[in-house]
Amino acid sequence: MCGMSTVNLMQIKVVPHEMGACYLTAIRHRYILDIMEEVYLDTVPMPSMEVYSGTPGDATQHFEDWMQTQYSPLTVQLGKWLDLSDNDKATEFLGQLNKYFEQRTALLGEEGTFLFPSRRPSPDALQELGMPFKKWLEKHGLNLILPLFYETQTSQGYGYIEEVPTYYALVWNSKELFSYISLPKLDFLKVAGSTLEKIMDKLEFLPHQVRHQVKVETAEASVQRLQQSFRAVMVQGGFMSIWERLAKKLPNVNKSINIRKVERHVEDPSRPISITYTEGSNTEAVTAHHDFLMLACKLDDVPWLDTQPDEADIFNSIHNYELTTTCVSIPASTANDIPTTPHMFLPEKLTSVKFLNRCYVTRTSLKCVAPGLSYGPGSFPSANGGDDRRWDQGDDTRVCFQYSAIDAAPVGSEQYKTNDQLYSQLKEDLKAYGAQSVEAHMDPYDPSQRLQKRWKYMPHFLSKDLGKLWDLWELQNTHRTFYLGSITCFESTADVHSYNMQLADYYQL
Numbered sequence: 001m002c003g004m005s006t007v008n009l010m011q012i013k014v015v016p017h018e019m020g021a022c023y024l025t026a027i028r029h030r031y032i033l034d035i036m037e038e039v040y041l042d043t044v045p046m047p048s049m050e051v052y053s054g055t056p057g058d059a060t061q062h063f064e065d066w067m068q069t070q071y072s073p074l075t076v077q078l079g080k081w082l083d084l085s086d087n088d089k090a091t092e093f094l095g096q097l098n099k100y101f102e103q104r105t106a107l108l109g110e111e112g113t114f115l116f117p118s119r120r121p122s123p124d125a126l127q128e129l130g131m132p133f134k135k136w137l138e139k140h141g142l143n144l145i146l147p148l149f150y151e152t153q154t155s156q157g158y159g160y161i162e163e164v165p166t167y168y169a170l171v172w173n174s175k176e177l178f179s180y181i182s183l184p185k186l187d188f189l190k191v192a193g194s195t196l197e198k199i200m201d202k203l204e205f206l207p208h209q210v211r212h213q214v215k216v217e218t219a220e221a222s223v224q225r226l227q228q229s230f231r232a233v234m235v236q237g238g239f240m241s242i243w244e245r246l247a248k249k250l251p252n253v254n255k256s257i258n259i260r261k262v263e264r265h266v267e268d269p270s271r272p273i274s275i276t277y278t279e280g281s282n283t284e285a286v287t288a289h290h291d292f293l294m295l296a297c298k299l300d301d302v303p304w305l306d307t308q309p310d311e312a313d314i315f316n317s318i319h320n321y322e323l324t325t326t327c328v329s330i331p332a333s334t335a336n337d338i339p340t341t342p343h344m345f346l347p348e349k350l351t352s353v354k355f356l357n358r359c360y361v362t363r364t365s366l367k368c369v370a371p372g373l374s375y376g377p378g379s380f381p382s383a384n385g386g387d388d389r390r391w392d393q394g395d396d397t398r399v400c401f402q403y404s405a406i407d408a409a410p411v412g413s414e415q416y417k418t419n420d421q422l423y424s425q426l427k428e429d430l431k432a433y434g435a436q437s438v439e440a441h442m443d444p445y446d447p448s449q450r451l452q453k454r455w456k457y458m459p460h461f462l463s464k465d466l467g468k469l470w471d472l473w474e475l476q477n478t479h480r481t482f483y484l485g486s487i488t489c490f491e492s493t494a495d496v497h498s499y500n501m502q503l504a505d506y507y508q509l
Contacts, residue, residue: 022239039245043233056337056434130463322405337434
């Protein structure tokens with residue numbers, strides 16, 4: 001369906017290491033969660049993102065604590081957004097958050113049944129949607145909430161906010177997503193002495209379905225239930241498990257087809273579409289005939305397609321980010337000063353494209369996607385048996401993330417690095433962060449190669465070509481062809497699934 005949600009799992013020490021970072025929320029991903037139930041897959045709670053300064057020996061911080069102490073002018077912890085008693089900065093923060101969603105609605109419309117805003121924006125709106133997102137935030141006076149997007153946008157592979165077009169930030173950073181950022185903070189309500197009803201008045205952006213779920217009371221049990229409902233989850237065993245099990249459940253799913261040629265006979269629509277392919281190791285080509293075609297592949301890499309001029313104009317304008325993920329061992333010992341927090345990111349490395357190729361996130365897979373493990377109090381015991389939000393039970397394997405190419409520094413530029421150069425930079429970073437030794441795991445399928453993957457991620461259009469999103473929508477079914485996948489909308493399973501349902505609804509499929 002899209003990007004890093006479909007990456008392979010690698011088994012290291014009987015632990016699945018997913019070379020991406022995929023999570024689900026109850027509203028945006030409700031259809032994906034339904035599919036998981038059909039194929040008998042469970043979820044595990046997602047750990048909070050912990051911030052690390054990069055200075056050996058420093059403890060990690062919750063993201064909101066870091067914003068308050070290191071980056072933001074807030075005079076209270078961001079974790080206490082909901083403590084609004086006589087605090088001007090907290091009120092200003094919420095005001096900017098509400099203003100952000102007012103501006104978002106003005107450009108994209110209200111969040112409805114489908115996620116893609118299929119109505120073509122006006123020229124003025126399109127120009128604003130094409131602005132670099134940081135510039136757009138500053139234009140609207142939203143500097144106070146700007147650091148939030150290092151976590152929600154850049155750390156997830158969706159581009160540096162100083163260069164990514166505003167559309168791709170707005171469409172992802174939705175009201176529903178920010179419900180998951182805000183509502184788990186409700187444990188501060190009793191401290192604040194506020195009522196849930198007053199808080200709901202301040203959080204104007206909360207969508208109707210969220211408000212419906214929120215009970216207007218401060219009873220501890222109710223708050224706990226609400227927090228549990230609005231915590232993101234991960235797929236137990238890794239996201240790829242969904243597609244593997246679904247492929248087994250559905251009839252006639254063949255994963256070993258090699259397409260050689262597609263002919264749609266656009267000059268004579270009375271003729272069926274011809275698809276010539278080979279299967280598995282069999283070199284004998286077979287030609288099948290069909291009434292229409294659905295393309296869910298990367299549209300900038302379709303050499304076998306009889307691409308038409310109107311398609312080429314769109315396909316040739318597609319750009320991608322590139323992420324590199326590497327599986328390494330950092331032995332958990334007293335000699336290491338680097339934290340062993342399951343999800344740990346270094347926000348400084350997310351603030352600017354000048355940090356291209358630098359390690360900005362590490363993840364301990366055993367505590368994220370391994371079957372049978374979950375999060376909660378005591379999940380990260382320290383050596384003395386306390387709970388310091390770390391995990392130190394001997395597993396030394398982490399997946400490390402680097403941006404390795406963006407539009408501002410594309411493949412072939414001076415900033416572009418080879419695999420060896422990226423790994424050298426990664427080791428240098430990890431040792432600077434406190435690791436005494438770093439060793440790459442080798443690929444189980446090719447022991448001569450490091451377990452290092454470079455991903456083309458988040459296909460998108462540059463600011464000058466952003467209107468091609470709507471060109472592609474209007475091109476649907478023109479050549480008896482439907483275009484699917486993340487280039488049509490946004491790089492997430494939820495957005496792709498919603499877009500597909502939107503097409504099905506529009507064309508009565």
